[in-house]
Amino acid sequence: IRAMSGSPAVSLKEKEGTPKGSMGSLISTDPPKGTRDFPPEDMRLRTWLFNNFREVSRLFSFEEVDFPLVESEELYTRKAGEEIVGQLYNFEDKGGRKVALRPELTPSLARLVLQKGRAQSYPLKWFAIGQCWRYERMTRGRRREHYQWNMDIIGVPGVEAEAELLSAIVTFFTKLGITSNDVGIKVSNRKVLQAVLEKFNIPVDSFPAVCVIVDKLEKLPREEIEGELDKAGVPSNAVEGILKALSLKSFDDLEALIGAQSGAVAELKQLFALAEGYGIQDWLHFDASVVRGLAYYTGTVFEGFDKDKKLRAICGGGRYDRLLSTYGGQDTPACGFGFGDAVIVELLKEKKLLPVLPHVVDDVVMALEDSLRVPAAGVAARLRSKGRVVELVIEKGKKMKWVFKHCDTLKAKRLVLLGSTEWDQGKVNVKDLDAREQTLKTVDELIEST
Numbered sequence: 392i393r394a395m396s397g398s399p400a401v402s403l404k405e406k407e408g409t410p411k412g413s414m415g416s417l418i419s420t421d422p423p424k425g426t427r428d429f430p431p432e433d434m435r436l437r438t439w440l441f442n443n444f445r446e447v448s449r450l451f452s453f454e455e456v457d458f459p460l461v462e463s464e465e466l467y468t469r470k471a472g473e474e475i476v477g478q479l480y481n482f483e484d485k486g487g488r489k490v491a492l493r494p495e496l497t498p499s500l501a502r503l504v505l506q507k508g509r510a511q512s513y514p515l516k517w518f519a520i521g522q523c524w525r526y527e528r529m530t531r532g533r534r535r536e537h538y539q540w541n542m543d544i545i546g547v548p549g550v551e552a553e554a555e556l557l558s559a560i561v562t563f564f565t566k567l568g569i570t571s572n573d574v575g576i577k578v579s580n581r582k583v584l585q586a587v588l589e590k591f592n593i594p595v596d597s598f599p600a601v602c603v604i605v606d607k608l609e610k611l612p613r614e615e616i617e618g619e620l621d622k623a624g625v626p627s628n629a630v631e632g633i634l635k636a637l638s639l640k641s642f643d644d645l646e647a648l649i650g651a652q653s654g655a656v657a658e659l660k661q662l663f664a665l666a667e668g669y670g671i672q673d674w675l676h677f678d679a680s681v682v683r684g685l686a687y688y689t690g691t692v693f694e695g696f697d698k699d700k701k702l703r704a705i706c707g708g709g710r711y712d713r714l715l716s717t718y719g720g721q722d723t724p725a726c727g728f729g730f731g732d733a734v735i736v737e738l739l740k741e742k743k744l745l746p747v748l749p750h751v752v753d754d755v756v757m758a759l760e761d762s763l764r765v766p767a768a769g770v771a772a773r774l775r776s777k778g779r780v781v782e783l784v785i786e787k788g789k790k791m792k793w794v795f796k797h798c799d800t801l802k803a804k805r806l807v808l809l810g811s812t813e814w815d816q817g818k819v820n821v822k823d824l825d826a827r828e829q830t831l832k833t834v835d836e837l838i839e840s841t
């Protein structure tokens with residue numbers, strides 16, 4: 392950090408307190424609470440992760456889309472008591488508009504689908520990678536932003552869509568070296584809960600709120616859940632039935648509870664059959680306790696989890712066939728998932744699968760005298776035009792010991808030195824740092840040998 396006076400970098404941690412630059416005291420250099428900077432090393436890891444997101448999306452023939460970070464608050468004003476809505480990072484802009492930093496990408500995607508209308512050829516297979524926000528009291532010290540990869544299929548009513556999405560998730564894990572011994576994907580269907588609520592004649596419009604409440608079963612004490620269910624209009628005798636349904640682990644038990652003809656059973660059986668076709672059956676586990684915490688899911692729901700049970704959910708998603716109609720559009724079948732950029736990195740650390748991503752260059756070019764800086768720039772430009780990653784030494788007064796150390800840090804393949812003796816003969820000194828050989832070449836020979 393340079394003090395305002397342009398003096399040499401000063402330590403920010405000087406004991407006697409923050410040093411004063413010529414313009415005044417130093418600003419805080421930390422990012423806002425709950426947010427992260429991405430200095431080069433962290434940015435290389437993020438880029439690597441996002442490149443894998445993009446590569447999987449490409450393999451599945453999905454098209455990339457993007458939306459504004461700021462959306463109208465009305466996209467998120469759902470009344471089902473979701474945490475994501477309760478922690479909205481919302482504000483009123485200078486035009487008096489009620490807006491919010493998006494907490495998720497799905498509503499924006501739904502808005503864009505509605506905007507494009509039937510002009511699109513369906514099914515739509517769209518993916519996005521975007522930063523999402525929440526405003527959580529810092530008491531829990533959790534982050535307030537993360538990046539999410541979303542893949543969504545719009546216009547396919549059958550579970551073939553969910554099977555494609557689950558296969559994409561498995562393809563991603565596999566690409567990173569994660570196996571079905573490390574991670575599983577719990578799969579269920581909200582129609583299980585719907586059937587139970589119907590049995591107890593609980594009004595349909597309580598369904599989203601009940602889903603949001605029971606999603607907290609593993610996070611809150613049982614009596615708190617029962618209290619919230621009571622407030623949502625669920626009679627106490629129904630609570631047992633709900634909790635029993637959520638504890639089911641087999642299709643047979645499921646059929647016994649809600650009947651073999653139920654939509655949930657048929658959809659789950661078909662989904663698991665398709666999974667066999669993809670070869671991902673080892674990754675999937677039917678688990679009726681999976682509900683997910685978003686109000687708008689209507690059918691299949693799923694979430695990726697680490698089998699060591701050390702981490703929070705890695706990813707999650709499901710079917711949301713009614714979301715577009717809640718925005719005033721036509722009922723349109725839709726399903727998708729969100730995959731955050733934080734838990735996956737924790738998992739890769741746990742599994743020692745983090746990639747080593749040094750800042751690597753092909754050629755280091757240095758003029759040994761100031762008088763040769765102009766031709767050195769020309770050599771760098773010509774190498775770059777051939778696609779070489781070139782670090783042109785622009786600092787002054789660097790010696791050979793320093794430049795060899797610099798090449799080692801950068802894992803450079805070649806060092807090109809311009810010295811007046813050789814340059815007077817039209818040559819540059821080319822050191823092959825891997826083969827440990829050096830040759831004198833004209834610049835044309837250097838470029839042609841590249």
Ligand SMILES: Nc1ccc(Br)nc1
Nearest residue numbers: 494523524525536537
């Ligand atoms: N929805 C959401 C947004 C931001 C973070 Br961090 N976690 C969840």
